[in-house]
Amino acid sequence: MKTSELIEKLEGNGVVVANECREISTGYCGDFLSFVMGKAPVDCAWFTVMTNINVAAVATLAEISAIVICEGCVPDESLISRAQIQHINIITTKLDIFNAVLRAFDAS
Amino acid sequence: MSNIHLEYTVEGNNFSSAGMASDEVKNNLKKLGIPPEDIRRVAISMYEGEINMVIHAGGGHAYVDIFVDHIEIWLIDEGKGIENIELAMKPGWSTAPDDVRSLGFGAGMGLPNMVKYTDDFHIESEVGKGTKVKLTINFH
Numbered sequence: 001m002k003t004s005e006l007i008e009k010l011e012g013n014g015v016v017v018a019n020e021c022r023e024i025s026t027g028y029c030g031d032f033l034s035f036v037m038g039k040a041p042v043d044c045a046w047f048t049v050m051t052n053i054n055v056a057a058v059a060t061l062a063e064i065s066a067i068v069i070c071e072g073c074v075p076d077e078s079l080i081s082r083a084q085i086q087h088i089n090i091i092t093t094k095l096d097i098f099n100a101v102l103r104a105f106d107a108s
Numbered sequence: 109m110s111n112i113h114l115e116y117t118v119e120g121n122n123f124s125s126a127g128m129a130s131d132e133v134k135n136n137l138k139k140l141g142i143p144p145e146d147i148r149r150v151a152i153s154m155y156e157g158e159i160n161m162v163i164h165a166g167g168g169h170a171y172v173d174i175f176v177d178h179i180e181i182w183l184i185d186e187g188k189g190i191e192n193i194e195l196a197m198k199p200g201w202s203t204a205p206d207d208v209r210s211l212g213f214g215a216g217m218g219l220p221n222m223v224k225y226t227d228d229f230h231i232e233s234e235v236g237k238g239t240k241v242k243l244t245i246n247f248h
Contacts, residue, residue: 034217037152038224042144050212057127061134061151063144078124086131 001104003066003089006045009103010068010093015075018087024065027104029097033058040064045104047097051075056082065089068104070097112136112174118158118183120167123211129170130155133181136174146247149225150179153243156218157183163208164188165239178227178246186238193233197223 004020006012014020028040029047033054040046042063048055051073059067066089069075075083075090083090093100101107114136116129134151142150154170161168165187173180190196197219204214223229228244 031212032215032217033212034156034215034221037156038217038221042148052211053124054126054211054213057131057155061127061130061148061155063148 003091006066006068006104007091009106010091010095010100012068012091012093014089015069015092016080016083016088016090018083018089020089022065022089027101028064029101036064037062047100047104049073049097051079053078053082055079056086056088059083059088060086066091068093068100070095070100111176112140112172114170114172114174116170116172118161118167118170120162120165120187122162122167126158126162127155130158133172133179137179140174142247146245150181150243150245153222153225153245154181154183156221157181157241157243159213160218160239160241161185161187163204163213168238176247178244181243181245183241183243184238185240189235189237189239190231190233191235193231197231 001024003022007014024045025043028044030036031050043065045066046064047068069092072094130151137147165185168185171182199220200216202214202216208214226243227246230242233239
């Protein structure tokens with residue numbers, strides 16, 4: 001699925017849409033950054049409630065396609081700026097992580 | 109013979125600049141046409157090392173040598189050192205303070221990730237003097 005499709009499915013907000021055509025192969029959920037780096041698959045959508053600037057570094061280094069910030073959490077300005085510079089997609093949604101994943105992968 | 113040598117200073121307690129060195133190394137490897145999966149292993153293991161120096165050591169230095177078939181990264185700090193390396197290597201064990209945990213660090217997976225993503229991992233540490241980590245990743 002493309003990032004633009006994911007935004008639609010989540011009725012989310014594309015806070016930073018650096019590449020709406022970037023493919024999403026699968027998903028990963030987690031908030032501890034080292035778990036994400038250790039386990040998140042390449043080209044995944046990462047579902048989290050973390051909102052600080054380090055989220056951008058992890059997404060870039062781990063080759064994550066899109067960050068999905070759930071529960072209505074608001075990304076820090078510093079995260080948004082970094083994501084714009086590093087061309088990382090950030091989507092926000094009011095859904096909790098469980099329901100966001102269900103909807104993203106047509107399991108709801 | 110070393111093809112490219114890079115050096116970086118990692119600032120202590122600065123989470124905004126953490127990861128910049130790893131990102132630069134990643135971009136250099138991309139330009140050299142190194143396989144993406146190898147680049148990912150380099151980027152993640154180096155970032156974990158950078159973050160450790162940011163959190164625990166008041167900063168440090170990264171020395172990177174890119175060879176034709178592998179990369180060697182030394183992460184050297186003059187911080188407080190590690191009392192028990194065996195314990196520090198254990199997944200889930202962490203001494204990170206609460207304010208750092210609230211940023212998403214301190215899961216106790218930093219050193220285990222470095223082992224996981226490298227072909228050779230070396231660590232030496234002396235309490236009160238600092239820590240030296242060497243990461244070697246072969247290119248496929």
